[in-house]
Amino acid sequence: MAPQLFLYNAIVPLLAGSLKLFSPAFPRLRTFFDVRKNMFTELEQSVAEKKDSEFRVWIHAASAGEFEQSRPIIAALKKSRPDLSVFVSFQSDSGYSVYRNYPDAAAVWYHPVDTRQNAKKTVALIRPDVVVIMRYDFWPNHLLAAKKSGARLFLVAAVLQDRSIYGKPLVRQFYRQVFSLFDYIYTVSEKDRERFSTLFGRNDALKAGDPRFDQVVQRSANTSKIDTLAACYAGKIVLVAGSTWERDEEILLPASMELAGKLSLILVPHDVSPGNISRLETMLHASGISFSRLSSLPENFSSNSVLVVDTVGLLAELYTLAGIAYVGGGFGVNVHNTLEPAVYGIPVLFGPNHHNSPEAEELVRITAATVIPDRDTLADTLRKLLDDPDTRALQGSLAGSFVQERLGASQTVAKKILNSITI
Secondary structure (H helix, E strand, O other): OHHHHHHHHHHHHHHHHHHHHHHHHOHHHHHHHHOOOOHHHHHHHHHHHOOOOOOEEEEEEOOHHHHHHHHHHHHHHHHHOOOOEEEEEEOOHHHHHHHOOOOOOOEEEEOOOOOHHHHHHHHHHHOOOEEEEEOOOOOHHHHHHHHHOOOEEEEEEEOOOOOOHHHOHHHHHHHHHHHHOOOEEEEOOHHHHHHHHHHHOOOOOEEOOOHHHHHHHHHHOOOHHHHHHHHHHOOOOEEEEEEEOHHHHHHHHHHHHHOOOOOEEEEEEOOOOHHHHHHHHHHHHHHOOOEEEHHHOOOOOOOOOEEEOOOOOOHHHHHHHOOEEEEOOOOOOOOOOOHHHHOOOOOEEEOOOOOOOHHHHHHHHOOOEEEOOOHHHHHHHHHHHHHOHHHHHHHHHHHHHHHHOOOOHHHHHHHHHHHHHOO
């Protein structure tokens, strides 16, 4: 890896220095560097305050979504070894902001810029026995430093798309060396496993499945946050529209008006900032639709009004109220999480841009989900599901079975991690 790493280490410090120089003019860049100013001091303090542990596992996730995949693995590890210490790093501000106080972690911090000096310092502080990279976001210097320290390296929930940048001729050799650092690679699908073997010579890669299936099942058992809402929707068929964008709402509102009295609507926007909530409320006013915010829910709230969820962290539980789910994002880059509603055994609807989501494509293939290209199709689909309970039940059953049949990845990975630290 020497020639590629030499070039990498020549470029990264220069690039980081240049970006930092211009960061005052770019808010996101400024935030990236600002949140890392005292990172090592804070990490050192967190480590010092925790009781030392015989075994240490460092889990790195790019953002909140990737960390969600690791949570059932952490739960399985802690169940078998309560004394095990888990350390969690994030690349993104969104991931860190949500999980900075994660109770099962000895420390949560921002992953530093990938220089040799930062890598040595981080590994010296954490002293990991195992490093787990969730899905992607692998940093060569940190991987090398952990490897040299004696840690076992795991790549979990790994995915390689057909046109992945890692397979491009100019960078394939570099990533071949990166992937060679991992002691174990667990892929989501058999196709992913085959690509790791064909492109990067990792014939020992294993298909474990996607830990997200385990996570959505675990989360579905906890509905305490929305218990008070259940009474409002007793005996009603509810459409929960989750992670919606403006394009989704432009077809949802007219469709809900057509089915007023037959269907209750809960809207959970992807962006719950005050500005976006105000925009959505303006749309509702203009359409003549009555609504209430969840944060200021009146005592006499009626399920005939649209409920606008203006707080984060409730969507997965809100799907328990649903008879039908609509998942947003399908008119943008890609549909959001379709597993969260599918676990509850309900039909799932979403827009046409879903081809970067393997589970969404599979739900469509088995007729558990319906692709909605426009407003008329949404209204017709909802009307059919409302008028035909048997079809609604069948599609829901197929969605629920799709999730249940794919459980177990977390246990597979956790077992191997535990075996690796007791060898």
